[in-house]
Amino acid sequence: xxxxxxxxxxxxxxxxxxxxxxxxxxxxxxxxxxxxxxxxxxxxxxxxxxxxxxxxxxxxxxxxxxxxxxxxxxxxxxxxxxxxxxxxxxxxxxxxxxxxxxxxxxxxxxxxxxxxxxxxxxxxxxxxxxxxxxxxxxxxxxxxxxxxxxxxxxxxxxxxxxxxxxxxxxxxxxxxxxxxxxxxxxxxxxxxxxxxxxxxxxxxxxxxxxxxxxxxxxxxxxxxxxxxxxxxxxxxxxxxxxxxxxxxxxxxxxxxxxxxxxxxxxxxxxxxxxxxxxxxxxxxxxxxxxxxxxxxxxxxxxxxxxxxxxxxxxxxxxxxxxxxxxxxxxxxxxxxxxxxxxxxxxxxxxxxxxxx
Amino acid sequence: xxxxxxxxxxxxxxxxxxxxxxxxxxxxxxxxxxxxxxxxxxxxxxxxxxxxxxxxxxxxxxxxxxxxxxxxxxxxxxxxxxxxxxxxxxxxxxxxxxxxxxxxxxxxxxxxxxxxxxxxxxxxxxxxxxxxxxxxxxxxxxxxxxxxxxxxxxxxxxxxxxxxxxxxxxxxxxxxxxxxxxxxxxxxxxxxxxxxxxxxxxxxxxxxxxxxxxxxxxxxxxxxxxxxxxxxxxxxxxxxxxxxxxxxxxxxxxxxxxxxxxxxxxxxxxxxxxxxxxxxxxxxxxxxxxxxxxxxxxxxxxxxxxxxxxxxxxxxxxxxxxxxxxxxxxxxxxxxxxxxxxxxxxxxxxxxxxxxxxxxxxxxxxxxxxxxxxxxxxxxxxxxxxxxxxxxxxxxxxxxxxxxxxxxxxxxxxxxxxxxxxxxxxxxxxxxxxxxxxxxxxxxxxxxxxxxxxxxxxxxxxxxxxx
Ligand SMILES: Cc1ncc(C[n+]2csc(CCOP(=O)(O)OP(=O)(O)O)c2C)c(N)n1
Ligand SMILES: [Mg+2]
Numbered sequence: 001x002x003x004x005x006x007x008x009x010x011x012x013x014x015x016x017x018x019x020x021x022x023x024x025x026x027x028x029x030x031x032x033x034x035x036x037x038x039x040x041x042x043x044x045x046x047x048x049x050x051x052x053x054x055x056x057x058x059x060x061x062x063x064x065x066x067x068x069x070x071x072x073x074x075x076x077x078x079x080x081x082x083x084x085x086x087x088x089x090x091x092x093x094x095x096x097x098x099x100x101x102x103x104x105x106x107x108x109x110x111x112x113x114x115x116x117x118x119x120x121x122x123x124x125x126x127x128x129x130x131x132x133x134x135x136x137x138x139x140x141x142x143x144x145x146x147x148x149x150x151x152x153x154x155x156x157x158x159x160x161x162x163x164x165x166x167x168x169x170x171x172x173x174x175x176x177x178x179x180x181x182x183x184x185x186x187x188x189x190x191x192x193x194x195x196x197x198x199x200x201x202x203x204x205x206x207x208x209x210x211x212x213x214x215x216x217x218x219x220x221x222x223x224x225x226x227x228x229x230x231x232x233x234x235x236x237x238x239x240x241x242x243x244x245x246x247x248x249x250x251x252x253x254x255x256x257x258x259x260x261x262x263x264x265x266x267x268x269x270x271x272x273x274x275x276x277x278x279x280x281x282x283x284x285x286x287x288x289x290x291x292x293x294x295x296x297x298x299x300x301x302x303x304x305x306x307x308x309x310x311x312x313x314x315x316x317x318x319x320x321x322x323x324x325x326x327x328x329x330x331x332x333x334x335x336x337x338x339x340x341x342x343x344x345x346x347x348x349x350x351x352x353x354x355x356x
Numbered sequence: 357x358x359x360x361x362x363x364x365x366x367x368x369x370x371x372x373x374x375x376x377x378x379x380x381x382x383x384x385x386x387x388x389x390x391x392x393x394x395x396x397x398x399x400x401x402x403x404x405x406x407x408x409x410x411x412x413x414x415x416x417x418x419x420x421x422x423x424x425x426x427x428x429x430x431x432x433x434x435x436x437x438x439x440x441x442x443x444x445x446x447x448x449x450x451x452x453x454x455x456x457x458x459x460x461x462x463x464x465x466x467x468x469x470x471x472x473x474x475x476x477x478x479x480x481x482x483x484x485x486x487x488x489x490x491x492x493x494x495x496x497x498x499x500x501x502x503x504x505x506x507x508x509x510x511x512x513x514x515x516x517x518x519x520x521x522x523x524x525x526x527x528x529x530x531x532x533x534x535x536x537x538x539x540x541x542x543x544x545x546x547x548x549x550x551x552x553x554x555x556x557x558x559x560x561x562x563x564x565x566x567x568x569x570x571x572x573x574x575x576x577x578x579x580x581x582x583x584x585x586x587x588x589x590x591x592x593x594x595x596x597x598x599x600x601x602x603x604x605x606x607x608x609x610x611x612x613x614x615x616x617x618x619x620x621x622x623x624x625x626x627x628x629x630x631x632x633x634x635x636x637x638x639x640x641x642x643x644x645x646x647x648x649x650x651x652x653x654x655x656x657x658x659x660x661x662x663x664x665x666x667x668x669x670x671x672x673x674x675x676x677x678x679x680x681x682x683x684x685x686x687x688x689x690x691x692x693x694x695x696x697x698x699x700x701x702x703x704x705x706x707x708x709x710x711x712x713x714x715x716x717x718x719x720x721x722x723x724x725x726x727x728x729x730x731x732x733x734x735x736x737x738x739x740x741x742x743x744x745x746x747x748x749x750x751x752x753x754x755x756x757x758x759x760x761x762x763x764x765x766x767x768x769x770x771x772x773x774x775x776x777x778x779x780x781x782x783x784x785x786x787x788x789x790x791x792x793x794x795x796x797x798x799x800x801x802x803x804x805x806x807x808x809x810x811x812x813x814x815x816x817x818x819x820x821x822x823x
Pocket of ligand 2: 178180206208209210211212
């Protein structure tokens with residue numbers, strides 16, 4: 001296992017994760033970084049790179065006016081969705097997140113073409129052009145959205161977990177939300193019920209340090225967010241979200257606990273968003289240097305590349321993957337630009353399921 | 357192989373911007389993430405980052421240039437190998453691209469960056485309106501955007517009354533998500549301009565409690581879509597306190613923020629809640645259209661001893677209007693305003709719909725139909741007297757509302773006309789409302805779902821043909 005490079009102050013110091021503070025309560029075992037095979041490393045790299053290039057392209061299409069409204073990019077956070085979702089069982093488990101959702105869908109192997117076509121508002125989009133960037137869903141992949149109201153996905157995710165337990169189907173729900181979202185009241189109402197009823201859910205706080213222009217320490221009395229479940233007896237884990245192997249390793253420890261019927265786990269993934277909150281954010285609340293320092297020192301893709309080199313994966317192979325991903329992204333953009341808009345009568349479909 | 361850098365759209369409503377500053381020069385090597393330029397949009401100054409690696413070829417639009425249309429080629433980057441070649445959107449060699457002819461969005465872009473929704477386009481000059489009787493004749497005017505007018509109103513009231521404070525998400529250091537609170541932190545400090553966590557239910561309740569405790573809070577919701585988290589406190593706490601306490605305990609608070617459809621932000625972020633709040637006894641509900649009313653009514657709202665829901669509109673924030681240049685421009689709550697006097701038909705609206713109604717009235721005038729346009733301004737209490745007096749004169753009523761038709765302000769007014777103006781009606785009342793669907797994202801569907809001036813014109817003609 002390669003050692004993580006030096007970290008900036010913005011990113012966490014440790015390679016793996018910190019267990020909850022000394023307590024005599026039981027919790028998940030201490031996680032260990034995932035020991036990936038070379039093929040798995042390539043797969044992680046491919047998925048993370050796809051997210052990055054896809055998001056860069058989305059940013060370009062926004063600049064060209066092909067994407068409208070709000071568009072929240074996942075650049076910088078790729079290791080979180082890829083590391084966590086790689087540990088899930090795609091046939092059983094369910095995932096839900098907020099509006100910064102493109103990466104989670106790509107990490108689930110959903111076709112980039114239909115995601116990009118949703119961003120451009122075309123009939124071929126995954127929500128048939130009706131949802132847009134913030135509102136995308138794939139029931140087939142047990143991906144439940146794509147929600148625009150900050151915090152909503154936490155209660156909804158708790159409901160998904162309730163359904164897993166009710167049906168006794170062995171599935172686990174994973175609910176992603178931001179550091180900012182972690183201050184919403186419904187989060188704590190959900191925590192209480194989830195632990196009280198031992199629901200199979202992993203609450204994932206993607207702590208990218210900012211909620212729009214508000215840094216965590218300006219909004220959070222307890223800024224160690226993994227401790228936010230303590231008064232509900234939910235064990236917490238703090239994980240380096242810039243290291244896909246640490247993320248995957250922590251996910252396995254959390255999943256063991258949850259699948260054993262012991263109730264929820266709260267994971268705080270320390271990560272960073274490189275771009276503005278959405279496309280229209282002038283991002284005056286942080287310095288260029290801060291962003292650059294994270295890019296230089298903690299970038300998840302660069303880190304993974306070094307691990308790959310250590311595992312004997314050559315530069316040629318990496319170049320090939322880069323090329324392949326560029327082609328996939330270019331194809332999805334072409335598709336999304338040329339696909340037709342929805343038919344006008346689609347305005348009135350899907351409002352209700354049944355006819356009355 | 358050169359890549360064309362185009363003036364980017366950097367906000368949902370941006371159509372053009374100022375190229376404030378170049379941070380690179382011709383011949384510089386740039387890599388992904390480098391800042392190339394600073395661009396001023398309708399809301400803020402944004403940094404424009406390089407996406408590709410390469411060398412800056414030509415800079416085609418000089419810094420300091422205003423009104424650069426989105427999509428204009430502003431520079432070229434000469435790429436190195438395939439890295440740069442892949443995203444190149446255009447085929448024209450850089451040398452041939454003269455700035456003047458480069459204004460079009462690339463050929464494969466079917467829809468330019470112009471927001472699709474009705475009424476989003478900036479009108480150069482809003483239709484002239486009848487002067488407001490509340491403003492003394494001969495008052496000097498200043499041109500202000502709605503955004504500035506709201507900010508000035510808050511600042512003036514904060515200067516006058518230490519009990520007034522502003523609280524909400526991103527209102528202080530960020531200067532407001534839509535820049536309505538710009539500069540307030542600088543002037544009033546962190547005691548009175550307060551950034552909250554994302555916790556609407558909590559800070560709406562905190563605000564209501566502070567009002568009960570003797571302060572005068574202005575609670576900003578980033579948009580009213582998020583006030584749904586807090587509607588319990590608006591309705592169960594704020595609206596009912598005075599009544600339940602037999603008049604002892606008050607809750608003088610302003611809940612404000614943008615309401616209604618913005619541009620391409622989808623179903624959860626594009627809703628008009630005016631009819632919801634207007635249905636609740638114990639609340640005042642205000643929804644102004646122009647900057648003068650925004651200012652005068654915001655000041656009145658802050659001074660009121662009652663809880664006020666103040667509904668703004670994102671698409672109106674950047675529009676400029678004449679505002680009376682008075683030291684204390686306060687307007688009465690509960691009074692509609694005749695925006696355009698006419699004799700053939702009464703068109704009643706509020707908020708962004710007023711602009712569409714005025715636009716329609718101009719078109720109708722060209723066809724010989726003289727429409728009276730009324731801006732309700734306050735939705736609770738509703739100024740039915742002004743509407744009914746107009747109806748008495750024109751005998752035809754059309755209501756224009758950027759919102760759903762069912763259980764709307766329009767349906768309420770139709771009922772008022774039935775109950776109190778039946779004998780004046782020469783034809784059934786008609787309403788022009790959005791389509792009765794959640795707002796879709798796709799540009800064409802969004803446009804189809806929202807009201808526009810042609811629909812108002814058609815409704816007026818229909819109502820006139822009925823009698
Ligand atoms: C209830 C609600 N309040 C406010 C907003 C506006 N808003 C959208 S995203 C956001 C910041 C959220 O930050 P965080 O939870 O940290 O997630 P991140 O954007 O960093 O992924 C805000 C305030 C919203 N969408 N919903
Ligand atoms: Mg965040």
